[in-house]
Amino acid sequence: MAGSGSSHLREAGAGVAQIVLRVSDLVVEYGRRLQRVRAVSGLSLDIAEGETLGLVGESGCGKSTTARAIMMLTRPTAGAIDYRGQDLATLSKREVRRARKGLQLILQDPVSSLNPRRRVHRLVAEAAVIQGAGPTDEEIAATIRAVGLDPDVVWDRRPHELSGGQCQRVAIARALMAEPDLLILDEPVSALDVSVQAQILNLLREIKRQRSIALLFVAHDLAVVKNISDRVAVMYLGKLCEIAPVERLFAEPRHPYTTALLEAVPVPDPTVELARMELAGDLPSPLNPPSGCRFRTRCPRAEERCAEEEPAVREVGAGHFVACHFPVGRVEVTEEARTAPAGAGGRGRSTPS
Numbered sequence: 438m439a440g441s442g443s444s445h446l447r448e449a450g451a452g453v454a455q456i457v458l459r460v461s462d463l464v465v466e467y468g469r470r471l472q473r474v475r476a477v478s479g480l481s482l483d484i485a486e487g488e489t490l491g492l493v494g495e496s497g498c499g500k501s502t503t504a505r506a507i508m509m510l511t512r513p514t515a516g517a518i519d520y521r522g523q524d525l526a527t528l529s530k531r532e533v534r535r536a537r538k539g540l541q542l543i544l545q546d547p548v549s550s551l552n553p554r555r556r557v558h559r560l561v562a563e564a565a566v567i568q569g570a571g572p573t574d575e576e577i578a579a580t581i582r583a584v585g586l587d588p589d590v591v592w593d594r595r596p597h598e599l600s601g602g603q604c605q606r607v608a609i610a611r612a613l614m615a616e617p618d619l620l621i622l623d624e625p626v627s628a629l630d631v632s633v634q635a636q637i638l639n640l641l642r643e644i645k646r647q648r649s650i651a652l653l654f655v656a657h658d659l660a661v662v663k664n665i666s667d668r669v670a671v672m673y674l675g676k677l678c679e680i681a682p683v684e685r686l687f688a689e690p691r692h693p694y695t696t697a698l699l700e701a702v703p704v705p706d707p708t709v710e711l712a713r714m715e716l717a718g719d720l721p722s723p724l725n726p727p728s729g730c731r732f733r734t735r736c737p738r739a740e741e742r743c744a745e746e747e748p749a750v751r752e753v754g755a756g757h758f759v760a761c762h763f764p765v766g767r768v769e770v771t772e773e774a775r776t777a778p779a780g781a782g783g784r785g786r787s788t789p790s
């Protein structure tokens with residue numbers, strides 16, 4: 438989809454917040470020869486200081502691979518990961534460890550991401566200690582408090598003595614202790630109950646408000662990133678298909694895949710289950726992706742050109758970029774339209790562009 442993958446990247450100049458992270462033309466492949474999977478295929482994105490970028494797409498589209506590659510836990514096959522002026526992809530393992538000090542990763546499964554033998558105060562101190570700092574008990578307690586836990590209660594507990602939500606708070610405290618300027622959150626609430634999800638999202642919003650930390654928030658559905666993101670990037674089969682400021686993406690999605698994801702935004706009331714429209718078909722194998730536009734095999738708007746030519750990323754509005762030959766026009770997706778029963782005219786209206 439992305440012909441010129443970097444075309445939507447911003448210039449960090451006067452009046453524009455400093456760019457913390459810039460990923461350019463990232464390619465990540467797994468396996469060898471015939472079994473080679475291109476999990477990420479020319480992805481470019483940037484994140485400014487204090488900004489939250491949501492990264493969404495179905496399972497298998499390459500979100501976790503992108504997160505791991507940014508942390509250099511998976512080596513990119515090609516492309517650059519510029520963090521604070523250094524391309525991490527060109528550094529040795531040792532140099533990476535030093536260079537990525539301000540980067541912290543939070544994973545989906547909070548319980549297994551924490552060492553089960555360690556007690557909370559030690560877990561929280563760990564990331565800072567790895568970086569050579571020696572936090573005091575007061576500093577550790579203050580960070581535990583900042584994530585909504587009572588240090589007097591949890592100080593000596595081990596992960597199995599905590600709930601999933603509490604473990605995720607500990608993981609967040611641990612990351613904060615290292616004073617990051619960019620938190621990479623890979624599906625941080627997917628393993629939690631819905632009510633706990635809301636609490637963790639509120640905590641992240643609070644952290645974002647109080648500290649100037651940028652977030653890359655990876656999730657498989659748009660509903661989760663909606664209230665926390667400043668911009669949202671939508672990925673499909675290893676490529677970026679749309680990126681826009683969050684209000685704009687929800688009010689005026691232009692890529693047919695984004696509109697399909699919006700249709701799948703879950704509604705809290707189970708009685709309106711029928712209003713959902715499943716995305717037709719499965720994600721094609723990244724071993725053998727479709728020619729041209731990768732979404733064309735599931736796209737109701739696909740034409741011959743889509744099989745022949747990969748669409749370039751192009752600007753369709755301020756800060757709004759889309760990789761599609763036939764982007765949808767303005768789609769009015771009101772709350773009412775999204776929650777109306779099927780057949781009640783509640784699908785949202787699309788006008789041709």
Ligand SMILES: Nc1ncnc2c1ncn2[C@@H]1O[C@H](COP(=O)(O)OP(=O)(O)OP(=O)(O)O)[C@@H](O)[C@H]1O
Pocket residue numbers: 467468474475476494495496497498499500501502503657723
């Ligand atoms: N270690 C690996 N070896 C081989 N293939 C892999 C490996 N990790 C991921 N893949 C493949 O790369 C593609 C992208 O996977 P990735 O986990 O990055 O996607 P995702 O969007 O994060 O999905 P999920 O939400 O299910 O983790 C998938 O086809 C996956 O099967």
